[in-house]
Amino acid sequence: MKDDNFLKENNARHLWHPMGHPGDLQNNTPTIIKGAEGVHIVDIDGHKVVDAVGGLWCVNLGYSNDAVKDAIARQLYDLPYYSAFGGTTNPTAIEASYMVREFFEADGMVRAFFTSGGSDSVETCLRLSRQYHRLRGEPTRTKFLSLKKGYHGTHFGGASVNGNNRFRLNYEPMLPGCFHLPSPYTYRNPFNELDGAKLAQNIAAAMEDEIAFQGANTIAAFIMEPIQGAGGVIVPHESFMKLMRDICDRHGILMISDEVITGFGRTGDASGARHWGVQPDMMSTAKGITSGYFPVGATLVNQKVADVFEKDTTGEGAIFHGYTYSAHPVGAAAVIACLTETQRLNTAANAGPRGTQLYEGVLKLAEKYDIIGDVRGGHGLMTGIELVSDKAAKTPMDTPTMKRIHKTAYQAGAMVRLGMHNILMSPPLTITEAEVNTILSALDAGFAAA
Numbered sequence: 316m317k318d319d320n321f322l323k324e325n326n327a328r329h330l331w332h333p334m335g336h337p338g339d340l341q342n343n344t345p346t347i348i349k350g351a352e353g354v355h356i357v358d359i360d361g362h363k364v365v366d367a368v369g370g371l372w373c374v375n376l377g378y379s380n381d382a383v384k385d386a387i388a389r390q391l392y393d394l395p396y397y398s399a400f401g402g403t404t405n406p407t408a409i410e411a412s413y414m415v416r417e418f419f420e421a422d423g424m425v426r427a428f429f430t431s432g433g434s435d436s437v438e439t440c441l442r443l444s445r446q447y448h449r450l451r452g453e454p455t456r457t458k459f460l461s462l463k464k465g466y467h468g469t470h471f472g473g474a475s476v477n478g479n480n481r482f483r484l485n486y487e488p489m490l491p492g493c494f495h496l497p498s499p500y501t502y503r504n505p506f507n508e509l510d511g512a513k514l515a516q517n518i519a520a521a522m523e524d525e526i527a528f529q530g531a532n533t534i535a536a537f538i539m540e541p542i543q544g545a546g547g548v549i550v551p552h553e554s555f556m557k558l559m560r561d562i563c564d565r566h567g568i569l570m571i572s573d574e575v576i577t578g579f580g581r582t583g584d585a586s587g588a589r590h591w592g593v594q595p596d597m598m599s600t601a602k603g604i605t606s607g608y609f610p611v612g613a614t615l616v617n618q619k620v621a622d623v624f625e626k627d628t629t630g631e632g633a634i635f636h637g638y639t640y641s642a643h644p645v646g647a648a649a650v651i652a653c654l655t656e657t658q659r660l661n662t663a664a665n666a667g668p669r670g671t672q673l674y675e676g677v678l679k680l681a682e683k684y685d686i687i688g689d690v691r692g693g694h695g696l697m698t699g700i701e702l703v704s705d706k707a708a709k710t711p712m713d714t715p716t717m718k719r720i721h722k723t724a725y726q727a728g729a730m731v732r733l734g735m736h737n738i739l740m741s742p743p744l745t746i747t748e749a750e751v752n753t754i755l756s757a758l759d760a761g762f763a764a765a
């Protein structure tokens with residue numbers, strides 16, 4: 316490893332970072348994180364803070380889980396790679412698929428398809444949903460419905476169903492046939508509806524209207540996050556996902572639950588869909604599947620979908636889709652160890668009360684600081700804070716102030732994430748009460764510096 320001077324000098328010189336301006340980052344270089352322990356990260360200058368971001372909504376087990384690290388290391392010696400394209404497989408992939416399927420059995424999932432991450436899992440759902448309808452003899456069902464404010468990764472399919480134009484505008488044209496419904500976002504919505512239950516009804520009506528306009532027989536699938544993460548931690552009313560499920564059923568539209576963040580305990584339940592009492596047709600997962608220790612994702616399907624593929628006798632049910640690293644043996648070893656640890660530690664049970672503590676703590680801060688326009692969370696360890704410069708007008712907070720808050724909070728002991736004028740938090744699910752309090756006091760310091 317080169318010394319610290321080399322690292323600082325070369326920071327962002329040769330590397331273009333995701334989600335950042337390459338020119339800006341050369342002038343304002345990113346923080347170099349050199350180590351981590353438990354729920355803490357340590358930067359190159361030795362400053363240690365609680366990671367309230369959990370890496371990127373993914374380090375559910377914290378940074379010190381030796382069971383996962385050992386499993387990865389052992390597998391590298393046993394079999395570092397072999398392809399799973401039709402014809403060969405490997406032992407850890409077989410075991411991991413069994414475990415993932417079992418983990419989501421209560422969600423009605425019966426088969427798993429491994430990918431390299433969340434965007435891949437979403438892409439797999441979108442592609443397989445079209446193939447499903449073709450196999451059933453409805454090849455006209457090719458369109459997708461999704462929600463504004465949704466985030467489904469950055470592949471062309473995922474970006475096309477994304478509901479934030481920042482990830483779209485510079486990359487247009489997107490996939491044709493993708494249509495967006497309003498987000499269940501009570502703070503800002505086109506209906507000016509503050510009541511979550513009524514807003515859910517309005518969106519359901521908008522969905523029915525869109526389906527009637529497009530023609531149900533042209534729509535393959537509807538994709539949604541059970542709680543919208545990157546869009547600002549937008550928690551829908553408890554009736555919302557059920558309403559969407561019901562509409563999908565009535566019109567023969569597949570429901571894809573994008574569980575890339577919400578899967579594996581983050582909401583306090585094993586999946587976000589389960590949190591809302593819904594069984595989707597397909598699920599896209601990643602992140603918490605390995606706690607971020609190895610890049611893996613998985614798409615899951617229910618019996619209805621599996622039957623159509625498996626019972627096909629025409630040959631058209633063959634899946635001509637997949638990735639070199641699908642069912643990677645090292646990734647699969649990470650999945651087995653991570654799910655075993657997730658269950659042993661019962662991280663979902665900790666996510667509930669710690670998430671409530673964080674949410675209620677931020678609500679208290681909102682009484683103190685007028686710049687806090689909206690606080691969202693209370694359903695596991697996902698909390699969003701929307702900052703405004705004028706509370707009555709709901710004017711989004713300017714970027715320099717957001718950056719100042721972020722920097723001060725970091726100096727005071729917590730790494731938080733900025734998403735436009737939102738602060739987003741998704742700490743490891745292993746976090747303790749005292750560590751949540753550290754996040755809250757760091758936020759307090761950050762808001763005081765606004």
Ligand SMILES: Cc1ncc(COP(=O)(O)O)c(C=O)c1O
Nearest residue numbers: 432433434466467468573575576
């Ligand atoms: C809900 C959701 N779907 C998909 C993705 C894309 O995952 P990845 O960045 O692993 O491609 C993300 C990433 O944050 C996500 O939050």
